[in-house]
Amino acid sequence: MQEEKVAAVGIILKNNSVLLIKRKVDEKDPWSGDIALPGGRKEKKDKDLFDTVKRELKEEVGLNVEELKYLGELHLFTPRSKRVPKIRVKPFVFLMEKELSIKKGEEIEEVFWANFNEFVKKTVLIKKINRRRKAFICKNYIIWGLTYRILSEFITHFTHFYKE
Numbered sequence: 001m002q003e004e005k006v007a008a009v010g011i012i013l014k015n016n017s018v019l020l021i022k023r024k025v026d027e028k029d030p031w032s033g034d035i036a037l038p039g040g041r042k043e044k045k046d047k048d049l050f051d052t053v054k055r056e057l058k059e060e061v062g063l064n065v066e067e068l069k070y071l072g073e074l075h076l077f078t079p080r081s082k083r084v085p086k087i088r089v090k091p092f093v094f095l096m097e098k099e100l101s102i103k104k105g106e107e108i109e110e111v112f113w114a115n116f117n118e119f120v121k122k123t124v125l126i127k128k129i130n131r132r133r134k135a136f137i138c139k140n141y142i143i144w145g146l147t148y149r150i151l152s153e154f155i156t157h158f159t160h161f162y163k164e
Contacts, residue, residue, distance in 0.1 A: 005087040008053035009039030014096040022110040062103030068094035114138045
């Protein structure tokens with residue numbers, strides 16, 4: 001029996017903002033160049049998805065989960081696109097209560113904070129797939145696909161708990 005492919009991402013919050021990454025362009029990566037939440041696939045050495053998010057946050061943005069306040073998790077999400085591997089993704093939510101150093105990993109082109117108050121929901125043409133999709137626009141970034149769906153649900157149900 002083939003093991004289910006699963007991954008974990010971190011929703012890192014600070015001052016009404018969320019930490020996002022821009023993935024480096026890589027032809028082997030189906031999410032190449034996209035804006036995403038830091039995270040990745042579960043490896044054999046990870047005992048569970050919390051272990052996965054812990055490892056991935058360290059690798060991708062240099063953060064130790066122990067220095068963040070754990071707030072909870074969302075349900076598993078599955079990408080809708082047929083162009084990406086079948087995988088289920090578990091978001092874990094953390095609060096950065098004090099200033100911590102962020103270091104971008106080798107798969108990351110950019111790391112930045114996006115303020116929820118600056119998110120504009122639009123339907124835009126996504127050049128990568130040559131289709132129109134719902135997305136958040138924040139500054140010059142287009143947040144679409146699975147990251148858009150995860151953040152939409154988070155914003156709808158949970159942002160009122162910590163807004164300034």
